[in-house]
Amino acid sequence: MTKFNKSLAEHRSGILDEDLSEDDLVWFNGIADEYLICLKMDKERLDDQDPWPEAAVAHTEILYAIFNLFQAMNLPANGSLGGLVGEELLEWLNTNFIAPDSTEAIELQKLNSPWDEDKWWQYLIRCILRGLTRAAVVFLESLKQHPSKALVQHAETLINFLTTHPRSTKFTTEHDFFSAWRQWKARVSAFRKRLEGLLENENEEWLSWVLEIVQIMEGDKATIKRYCESFDEGWKEAICVWGVWVDVGMRRHHIERTLATIFQDLPLDSTLPEEHVFAALFQSQVGEVIKRSNELDIWLAAHLADMMQPLGLLMDIEGAKISLRNHMILNYAEYLLVDPSLWRISALYMCDCGEQGKIRADEILLRVPLNLGISKGKQKTGHMEIKEDDPVDERVLEILEICKEYGREKVRREICRIAGRTFIDQGRYNLAISYYTSAEDWIGVSRVVDILLSRSLKGDTKEFIASVTEIAPTLRQPSSYSQISIRRRLTFLIKYAEFQTRWQNGDLQDAAWDLITMFREELVPKSWWGVLLKQAGDMLIQDENIMPFEVSEVYELLRRLEEVQSRASQGSGLDYLSALVPQVSKNGEIEALRQLETVRLALARYFARCSVLAVGGRGRILPQTA
Numbered sequence: 001m002t003k004f005n006k007s008l009a010e011h012r013s014g015i016l017d018e019d020l021s022e023d024d025l026v027w028f029n030g031i032a033d034e035y036l037i038c039l040k041m042d043k044e045r046l047d048d049q050d051p052w053p054e055a056a057v058a059h060t061e062i063l064y065a066i067f068n069l070f071q072a073m074n075l076p077a078n079g080s081l082g083g084l085v086g087e088e089l090l091e092w093l094n095t096n097f098i099a100p101d102s103t104e105a106i107e108l109q110k111l112n113s114p115w116d117e118d119k120w121w122q123y124l125i126r127c128i129l130r131g132l133t134r135a136a137v138v139f140l141e142s143l144k145q146h147p148s149k150a151l152v153q154h155a156e157t158l159i160n161f162l163t164t165h166p167r168s169t170k171f172t173t174e175h176d177f178f179s180a181w182r183q184w185k186a187r188v189s190a191f192r193k194r195l196e197g198l199l200e201n202e203n204e205e206w207l208s209w210v211l212e213i214v215q216i217m218e219g220d221k222a223t224i225k226r227y228c229e230s231f232d233e234g235w236k237e238a239i240c241v242w243g244v245w246v247d248v249g250m251r252r253h254h255i256e257r258t259l260a261t262i263f264q265d266l267p268l269d270s271t272l273p274e275e276h277v278f279a280a281l282f283q284s285q286v287g288e289v290i291k292r293s294n295e296l297d298i299w300l301a302a303h304l305a306d307m308m309q310p311l312g313l314l315m316d317i318e319g320a321k322i323s324l325r326n327h328m329i330l331n332y333a334e335y336l337l338v339d340p341s342l343w344r345i346s347a348l349y350m351c352d353c354g355e356q357g358k359i360r361a362d363e364i365l366l367r368v369p370l371n372l373g374i375s376k377g378k379q380k381t382g383h384m385e386i387k388e389d390d391p392v393d394e395r396v397l398e399i400l401e402i403c404k405e406y407g408r409e410k411v412r413r414e415i416c417r418i419a420g421r422t423f424i425d426q427g428r429y430n431l432a433i434s435y436y437t438s439a440e441d442w443i444g445v446s447r448v449v450d451i452l453l454s455r456s457l458k459g460d461t462k463e464f465i466a467s468v469t470e471i472a473p474t475l476r477q478p479s480s481y482s483q484i485s486i487r488r489r490l491t492f493l494i495k496y497a498e499f500q501t502r503w504q505n506g507d508l509q510d511a512a513w514d515l516i517t518m519f520r521e522e523l524v525p526k527s528w529w530g531v532l533l534k535q536a537g538d539m540l541i542q543d544e545n546i547m548p549f550e551v552s553e554v555y556e557l558l559r560r561l562e563e564v565q566s567r568a569s570q571g572s573g574l575d576y577l578s579a580l581v582p583q584v585s586k587n588g589e590i591e592a593l594r595q596l597e598t599v600r601l602a603l604a605r606y607f608a609r610c611s612v613l614a615v616g617g618r619g620r621i622l623p624q625t626a
Contacts, residue, residue: 061096086243089239529560
């Protein structure tokens with residue numbers, strides 16, 4: 001990652017980095033807190049596992065420390081990047097590298113003469129370095145039991161120094177803080193000079209320990225470096241205590257220079273990847289932060305880049321076709337697909353990376369297995385078992401929601417088409433027509449209509465009626481469809497199902513009315529004329545005591561029948577009989593025409609009965625004969 005150009009990274013709300021206010025930084029600080037909370041929860045989850053995954057826990061702790069340092073360096077809680085930084089770095093150190101160990105303190109304090117142990121003094125010194133005033137005071141209080149009155153007095157003085165030590169967070173203005181600190185340091189320096197005089201005449205071992213404590217309070221660089229070198233955190237401990245004891249006026253732009261001085265005596269451990277990340281963060285080397293973070297953990301690199309972009313910290317690779325932030329996010333999104341179950345998260349990351357990312361997300365969404373359940377029985381599709389009464393797989397709804405949110409209309413329609421085809425294969429025609437309609441795939445809708453109508457011709461009348469009834473009421477309204485041809489076909493399907501329902505229930509009068517209405521409103525496809533004419537004939541002979549048609553309606557049926565037979569004589573019979581032909585046993589069109597001739601005879605007889613009995617209206621029931 002070399003040769004970066006400063007990017008005009010924009011805040012998601014449209015604020016350019018030059019315009020970021022303190023309130024904006026406080027807001028981003030809250031976002032960083034959310035990441036830290038997630039990392040903390042992940043560590044707690046790992047801690048509960050048995051066996052305890054030590055390596056995973058340690059890695060999560062490192063991620064937390066790095067993200068927390070990024071927050072401390074770039075997103076101060078008060079939003080002021082120009083403020084003093086010593087206390088913030090010390091808090092970061094104490095939060096992520098807890099020391100000294102409290103259990104060790106308990107053991108040391110149990111000793112009869114703890115001050116005789118070097119470990120006791122080293123523990124005290126580290127508490128002081130870390131700004132742990134209460135713990136240090138507890139240790140110093142125990143010196144009141146020392147037989148030397150001089151040490152008792154010195155302990156009182158040290159306690160006074162610690163409890164009156166000016167901390168920048170306790171002052172409202174820097175002027176007041178610096179004034180108090182200068183006065184305090186003058187007292188410490190005077191006490192140190194007295195101790196150095198005593199050391200020339202006395203050889204008490206404790207006197208050298210007290211002197212080193214005072215030297216730390218006074219900010220002696222050599223003494224502080226020497227002690228930090230003996231601690232595991234080394235240079236990190238030094239830079240974090242520096243702004244509290246050595247350079248209390250240290251600000252963020254001073255850290256790089258200060259760290260260069262510390263590195264002369266306390267080099268970083270180059271074998272540890274996290275050391276490079278920490279150093280780059282302290283020195284505000286953004287490109288190095290991303291590079292080293294990516295070597296350590298791809299999640300870390302992606303989310304640091306995501307945070308840096310709107311802050312104006314990130315620089316793009318010169319000549320690159322994609323921003324560095326998007327490059328890192330897309331890399332992480334691709335990495336997630338190692339686990340196919342993480343497709344949702346991967347797609348969402350991709351969709352947040354501009355049009356290029358959305359195109360890559362399209363490919364992911366189209367490859368996700370829909371695994372749509374079925375509603376009847378327990379069956380297997382490939383390797384997946386589907387239980388009875390499973391709902392529509394929520395995965396489809398999630399994909400469609402992502403498409404809607406990010407404007408991926410082409411993908412949304414293709415997913416709906418795939419779902420529609422799947423539901424047809426499963427016999428779930430109500431869902432099939434719903435998804436085809438959502439995709440505006442009118443060919444698909446027509447296919448469902450054709451399948452349902454063909455089922456009615458195979459004798460599955462009850463199932464046909466049930467399937468049509470299951471179609472959502474809104475989809476059964478012709479106004480739901482923009483194409484006229486689809487409206488007509490769906491209207492015919494609905495009307496035909498209503499006709500079959502009344503006929504099956506023995507309501508011949510209303511069934512006859514439905515049949516005639518479908519013809520008069522020109523809803524019946526020509527290929528179905530033969531079917532409906534034959535069914536009209538069947539109705540006439542079903543119950544001769546009922547007169548289902550009016551005379552005018554008989555004329556309408558005869559006119560339609562005449563047209564069919566006339567066109568058949570001209571060689572176009574299948575245009576009207578293609579739905580009826582599969583129902584006849586043999587001879588195809590010839591047999592179909594023969595059955596329609598039977599219908600003609602039935603209509604003629606019916607017309608004659610109407611004339612003889614002077615019955616002209618629907619619903620007349622003839623008297624039963626003995």
